[in-house]
Amino acid sequence: MTFTEVPATHSSAPVVVPALQRWSADAGSLALADGFRVLWADSSLEATATQLVAEIAELTGLTGTAASAAGGNASAGDIMLVLDPKLDFGTDYATAAAEGYVLTVGTGVVLASRTLTGVFWATRSLLQMLLASTELPCGTAVDWPNYPVRGFMLDVGRRFSELGYLADMVRYMGWFKLNTFLVHLNDNEIAKDTQRSWDVAQQAFRLESENPRFAGLAAMDGSYSRAEWERLEELAAAHHVNLVPEIDVPAHARSLIKWKPELGLNGGDSDMLDLSRPEATELIKELFTEFVPWFAGPVVHFGADEYAKAHEPEYKQFFNEISAHVRSLGKQPMAWGSLSAMANGAGDLETGYNRDVLMCSWNNDWYSGQAAVADGYKIVNTNDEFLYIVPFADYYHGGPLDGRLLFETWEPHVFGDGKNLYPQHPQLLGAASALWNDLVLKDYDEHVMHGMIEPTFGLLAQKMWRGVVPGMDYDAFMAGAETVSRWPGREFLR
Missing domain, CATH: 3.20.20.80 (Glycosidases)
Structure with a gap:
């Protein structure tokens, strides 16, 4: 998939520092609640998933678990961590391939990147969004740094x-x-x-x-x-x-x-x-x-x-x-x-x-x-x-x-x-x-x-x-x- 949304503006995007490069809003919201799961689709993401569960608990008080997504499907409200080497960010910035990520909020949350680093940066953005509210706005963020x-x-x-x-x-x-x-x-x-x-x-x-x-x-x-x-x-x-x-x-x-x-x-x-x-x-x-x-x-x-x-x-x-x-x-x-x-x-x-x-x-x-x-x-x-x-x-x-x-x-x-x-x-x-x-x-x-x-x-x-x-x-x-x-x-x- 190629992402070509217009750049996010101050009035349109969730508050994240540094601000998201692009944000495309969808209707509705997703409420994160106790019992949420953070699933990893690749074993190299297990430590990041475990860390994210602990950090959500620290910042919001919500409790959840981390688990492998192998052999099962994500349920509503799950947070999925995904490595996708073919992810297309719709930009020619070389930094996107190394550190860019896509954060999607719908029936669940998907944090996807070509790299472990990009997935980690996506978790920082998600955590900052949760500081504002555990009810997350639905939409898609496409984000990458201008400088390495x-x-x-x-x-x-x-x-x-x-x-x-x-x-x-x-x-x-x-x-x-x-x-x-x-x-x-x-x-x-x-x-x-x-x-x-x-x-x-x-x-x-x-x-x-x-x-x-x-x-x-x-x-x-x-x-x-x-x-x-x-x-x-x-x-x-x-x-x-x-x-x-x-x-x-x-x-x-x-x-x-x-x-x-x-x-x-x-x-x-x-x-x-x-x-x-x-x-x-x-x-x-x-x-x-x-x-x-x-x-x-x-x-x-x-x-x-x-x-x-x-x-x-x-x-x-x-x-x-x-x-x-x-x-x-x-x-x-x-x-x-x-x-x-x-x-x-x-x-x-x-x-x-x-x-x-x-x-x-x-x-x-x-x-x-x-x-x-x-x-x-x-x-x-x-x-x-x-x-x-x-x-x-x-x-x-x-x-x-x-x-x-x-x-x-x-x-x-x-x-x-x-x-x-x-x-x-x-x-x-x-x-x-x-x-x-x-x-x-x-x-x-x-x-x-x-x-x-x-x-x-x-x-x-x-x-x-x-x-x-x-x-x-x-x-x-x-x-x-x-x-x-x-x-x-x-x-x-x-």
Whole structure:
């Protein structure tokens, strides 16, 4: 079947965040009641069905069961989960095949997709509809994302976050169909800002290996063991969120220099590795060889930002060696875009910088989206002016992002300063907002951070998934977002 309904508008469609791409209303409604069943037509959907039953119970109080549909027919009021590799969404968006779904409400509910991920996103939409009412409007939703990368980054290097908070962030991201969680695993105090010496500057590396080779590297004030990280990976997989771990080198590396002072620039009085020493690069290769097997997702971030431009030749060699090493370990390398500031661009293909790196375009002067695309990179919009929270800082956003500005002027192709791309540019994979804990001497915790993230989280998801909805203004969107602000499974944030 091919679906060609007109795009959903604010007035016509059920309240779901991000909003449905298409909605075709039918007459009548379906009341979900105690005793409902969630049936799976493929055994790979059993875990999703079981999870959905528990989440409906948590959000509505209704009790039901999960069961296989094999050998039986769906009854009125059943919820059916279906994998259909030939499902046609009536759109040429490549993302539809990977993440799109069809949600149909009639005598029962059918959630269909080509993929497990699409079925899972359909369950999020169904749950949000149930928050409004357990009497569901009849109709058909056809939904898919405009961009394949929809993300958020959390800095745990400068301020440790409990594993329980990371787990709740995974659940929260999945609730809004955000699929990329970047975790910044090492960093340090910005010593020039606090006027403290590097000897006493706060620094941390948040992964704790049992390998004696790395004894003494993990932070004493909080780190994650392999077992803890793997539990987080399992949860992320269940919520169809990709973890993108970041080990930030060769700058922001005070934790490594504190551990190996001889490898620091300026005789160790720095947070930058001395790349003139081959053993510094070899150590970083060992580091990735040690920790990449912990990581289940397809992408690993190696930082590569804000290094000293005077050492650009060594930086280029490091960039190319480490990105190639990450690739040799079976992962797609990612970096913070820095090549305008560092090298006036990536150079030619033979002697310049490796192109097989995903670039986070975080600052238009360091490397704008336009510049990175012109050099041939695929990019993610992580623009600092629009998307960075730095709690209590007097730069970027010291609290929540500017929701009205984001709603009225921003989408993933917008970088500002005349550096915008056109929407759905083939090299633009999507966007990610970020919370950076620069001010290490301030006193706050995960609950305070979340209070800054929460006001615009659904709004950002809306812009990354669908964008502007005809007939919807900012106040109407925020009112709708409030109706779906309760999400299932939270533990740390209770």
